[in-house]
Amino acid sequence: MEDTELHTVSFKLNGAVQVLQVAPRRSLTHVLDQECGMKSARVGCGQGDCGSCTVSVDGVPIRGCLLFAVQADGADIRTAEALADPAMLAAIRKAFKKHRAIQCGYCTPGFMILAEYILRNALPLDQAVQTLSANLCRCTGYSPIVSAVTELLASRAENGCGP
Amino acid sequence: MIGRSVDRLEDDDLLRANTRFVGSLAFEDMLHMHVVRSPYAHARLKTVIIDKAAMAPGVIAVWVGNDIRDLSPIGFRRVPDRDLLQYRQRLMALDELCYVGEPVAIVLATDPYLAEDAGRLVAIDAEILPPVLDCEPGPDSRSEPLLRGRNEIARIEKGYGDIEAAFAAADHKISISCQIARQTAVPMETRGAIAVPHAHAAGFDLYGAAKVPHANRQELARILSLDIDRVVLREGHAGGGFGVRGELYPEDVLVAFAALRLGLPVKWIEDRSEHFLAINHSRDQMIHLDAAVSEAGVIAGLHARLATDQGAYLRTHEIKVSDLSCAFLPGPYRIPAYRATATVHLTNKTPCGTYRAPGRFEATFAMERMIDAIAAALALDPVEVRRRNLISAAEMPFERKIEATGKRVVYDSGDYLQTLETAIEAFDLPELRRAGEERRRGGECVGIGVAMFVEKTDTALHETARLELASDGKIEIVTGTSSLGQGMETALTQIAADGLGLPMDAFRLVRGQTDRIAQSGGTFASRTTLMAGSAIHEASRIFRQKLIEVSAALYGVTTGEVTVHGEGCCIDGRSLDLLQLRAALDTAAPDTQLVAEADFSSGAMACPYGVHIAQVKVDPDDLSVMVEKYHIAYEIGRAVNPDLVRAQLLGGAVQGIGGALMEEISFSADGQPLTTSFAHYVTPRTVDVPAFEILVLEDWPSPTNPLGLKGAGEGGINAAGAAVAAAVEDAFGATIAPRRLPITSKSLFDLLARTDSAHTRASWPARQGSATEWDSHFRNAADDTSSFCRGINPAR
Numbered sequence: 001m002e003d004t005e006l007h008t009v010s011f012k013l014n015g016a017v018q019v020l021q022v023a024p025r026r027s028l029t030h031v032l033d034q035e036c037g038m039k040s041a042r043v044g045c046g047q048g049d050c051g052s053c054t055v056s057v058d059g060v061p062i063r064g065c066l067l068f069a070v071q072a073d074g075a076d077i078r079t080a081e082a083l084a085d086p087a088m089l090a091a092i093r094k095a096f097k098k099h100r101a102i103q104c105g106y107c108t109p110g111f112m113i114l115a116e117y118i119l120r121n122a123l124p125l126d127q128a129v130q131t132l133s134a135n136l137c138r139c140t141g142y143s144p145i146v147s148a149v150t151e152l153l154a155s156r157a158e159n160g161c162g163p
Numbered sequence: 164m165i166g167r168s169v170d171r172l173e174d175d176d177l178l179r180a181n182t183r184f185v186g187s188l189a190f191e192d193m194l195h196m197h198v199v200r201s202p203y204a205h206a207r208l209k210t211v212i213i214d215k216a217a218m219a220p221g222v223i224a225v226w227v228g229n230d231i232r233d234l235s236p237i238g239f240r241r242v243p244d245r246d247l248l249q250y251r252q253r254l255m256a257l258d259e260l261c262y263v264g265e266p267v268a269i270v271l272a273t274d275p276y277l278a279e280d281a282g283r284l285v286a287i288d289a290e291i292l293p294p295v296l297d298c299e300p301g302p303d304s305r306s307e308p309l310l311r312g313r314n315e316i317a318r319i320e321k322g323y324g325d326i327e328a329a330f331a332a333a334d335h336k337i338s339i340s341c342q343i344a345r346q347t348a349v350p351m352e353t354r355g356a357i358a359v360p361h362a363h364a365a366g367f368d369l370y371g372a373a374k375v376p377h378a379n380r381q382e383l384a385r386i387l388s389l390d391i392d393r394v395v396l397r398e399g400h401a402g403g404g405f406g407v408r409g410e411l412y413p414e415d416v417l418v419a420f421a422a423l424r425l426g427l428p429v430k431w432i433e434d435r436s437e438h439f440l441a442i443n444h445s446r447d448q449m450i451h452l453d454a455a456v457s458e459a460g461v462i463a464g465l466h467a468r469l470a471t472d473q474g475a476y477l478r479t480h481e482i483k484v485s486d487l488s489c490a491f492l493p494g495p496y497r498i499p500a501y502r503a504t505a506t507v508h509l510t511n512k513t514p515c516g517t518y519r520a521p522g523r524f525e526a527t528f529a530m531e532r533m534i535d536a537i538a539a540a541l542a543l544d545p546v547e548v549r550r551r552n553l554i555s556a557a558e559m560p561f562e563r564k565i566e567a568t569g570k571r572v573v574y575d576s577g578d579y580l581q582t583l584e585t586a587i588e589a590f591d592l593p594e595l596r597r598a599g600e601e602r603r604r605g606g607e608c609v610g611i612g613v614a615m616f617v618e619k620t621d622t623a624l625h626e627t628a629r630l631e632l633a634s635d636g637k638i639e640i641v642t643g644t645s646s647l648g649q650g651m652e653t654a655l656t657q658i659a660a661d662g663l664g665l666p667m668d669a670f671r672l673v674r675g676q677t678d679r680i681a682q683s684g685g686t687f688a689s690r691t692t693l694m695a696g697s698a699i700h701e702a703s704r705i706f707r708q709k710l711i712e713v714s715a716a717l718y719g720v721t722t723g724e725v726t727v728h729g730e731g732c733c734i735d736g737r738s739l740d741l742l743q744l745r746a747a748l749d750t751a752a753p754d755t756q757l758v759a760e761a762d763f764s765s766g767a768m769a770c771p772y773g774v775h776i777a778q779v780k781v782d783p784d785d786l787s788v789m790v791e792k793y794h795i796a797y798e799i800g801r802a803v804n805p806d807l808v809r810a811q812l813l814g815g816a817v818q819g820i821g822g823a824l825m826e827e828i829s830f831s832a833d834g835q836p837l838t839t840s841f842a843h844y845v846t847p848r849t850v851d852v853p854a855f856e857i858l859v860l861e862d863w864p865s866p867t868n869p870l871g872l873k874g875a876g877e878g879g880i881n882a883a884g885a886a887v888a889a890a891v892e893d894a895f896g897a898t899i900a901p902r903r904l905p906i907t908s909k910s911l912f913d914l915l916a917r918t919d920s921a922h923t924r925a926s927w928p929a930r931q932g933s934a935t936e937w938d939s940h941f942r943n944a945a946d947d948t949s950s951f952c953r954g955i956n957p958a959r
Contacts, residue, residue, distance in 0.1 A: 040180035107351045
């Protein structure tokens, strides 16, 4: 299959409408990275296993490597550069930093997307841990990531946004 | 600044995706390389047919092995034996295919998708040959000249003391066989490289560098016949290293070759299934131990026989891992007589290299399993057997009387017994054991395992660092060492800030740029903080003196009237920050460079060490093992940033738990890899992580360097296999002895199924048995867990 046939795709990326001409076989991750300059869009495996490519599509974390960009037509996409709620983004960054939830940082954007989903839906802790289990990290040993999310959930509950 | 758990300088960029991972970099007119790989484990390569691929859309060039046959294979960083050079891997196969994944052709195209499309049009005409998949001696099916009749290509012998006398006088001889499966590090970012040619192809910049940029620069220059200063390696961000990333691989040379030949930038990004075929594998050792032991459980002699499945070729690390296993197998124990023989075998699998705690993860596993076997055989407490065998503080520095990769093994400092007792008290081992026993009585399958280890922090190569006042008033710390995510920018900046007495934001760290500093050993073997840190410490002392002298000269005062203070200097009562000083210098003496360079070398290795205690629970239905709690006590000499040390230990331990329970690269009977995705090569996830307690000890500063540092990178993984295996053994009341990693449900099922017959099995061959006899037994080591001891039933 060649790339002679281009399709017009339009989606909202971090609040701004993007209109692109893309070949049908390009993955969303590839297009976000190479066409839209989103450096948080990263392929870790390209097979849907590791979650490094996780972005938020219509409010749900999805594997960007398993979605063709043409499938995202009309979608509302958020990447770790600009989560919908700037205060929540700042809180996630702060908690990740404080708890040493980052080492090489390659998987970090994917985990930030999961954290945002967990917080926005105020998942109970056991479900939060299960949700974080969607993504792989090879540096941190995960427990700093879990600690960061645990603290974020607790402070959200304290502020009256809990379940 | 040293000793404070300050926030990481790296994090803000990583959290904002303000990053330079090679995958996101692009250059004008950049081409993309796709590597066509061998689909066969072993075949005679007749022809590679590229006509169709060369005509495909977007394709600029297709090259095969024959086109670059003049280019030398990638060399070793250390040449232990010139005879081994014949086993180096060519950049692309010429006439024999030796593993699935071996590069056969490269396609250069205007787009990565088109390059891959065209790659599928390359046809490989080959005669399939039977593969060699085990460390077996005897007639070899691989063709000449790669192998010389058998697949053993090297033999390493180490030892000291009178081993024969030790065994002759021993009350007991205890033998075990251990195996560690083939595993690999799988950093989250796959490899990648972009070569950008200089004008007239006079040289190139290579992006995506990591780990050892200076060594790789030298080797690239040699292979491509360029002056070394025409080759510039540029490190951006690297998504994890763990030993495998940043070694020089065929693909790195091939992108550079293609960029020079075509005069255009060339990019290559590995995909994950390629990664599982192409990046260094590791572990894959069988270790058989015989110990001569007294009635009290004291080891008088240890005889180790190791076999390493090295894969198809020798890469940059040649046979180093086997050497390290032999050298560090005795661990923290005195062991008056020791003999080790390691054989290295070529097979039709991906070549092996180093992976976090190379040789030591394996050796510690075997040694600690032996200590537990002694305890079981003599009905002693495993902790007590350790106590009786540990090297004492009075014996430090402890001369092991053997070498590791050509350097004397000397344990620099420590009190192993004290650290063991500290760990037992801090983690309340008696209570852990009591609670475990109580739960076992209640029907649960719960166990506690203890393991000790000695690590090494590499000091073999020297390290240069430079501090210089940049035009923006920041002091640049220039190092050739590499950031693989461990937080080295933070730790090294802390050392510079400490040495100069200036805040951390006065500095900017420049790393991994070969045109910025002449020399670096690189980042491996936990060396960066110790080696680069020591060089920076010395450079900061010189810089401070120069800063005072230059400031004094500039303002016409004596050096006694200048102090380094606040954001810069205080000169005769007047504060001057570094930017003001730079501006003043630019005006008054524009040629004045404020630069300090220092070089650090150390003859002796630093040896951190520690204790791991694991608590596991085995599910009685599916025999899955869950690590519930994990404890680490680690003596680091001096922790520059204790939180970062803990982060290294924790991350390493979880990686080690993966190695203990999950990770195994396997092959079909015809040599086809069966683990080419994360769905098949299972690594830990959030739900697999135990509760951690980590104790960072600074009781024994290393005498090998001015700051007393020891490395942090590998102490977390080193004993994880050993501690988890011991805990599983304990969970079954020592009725089984797991001696093969990973301990999967299936392996436990098999072990339990054989428990009844295991104790009546034939003993291991006598110590002096012939090679053939030993080999034939060794071949069965994978599934043999029998423990032999004179007349004593190993079951408690």
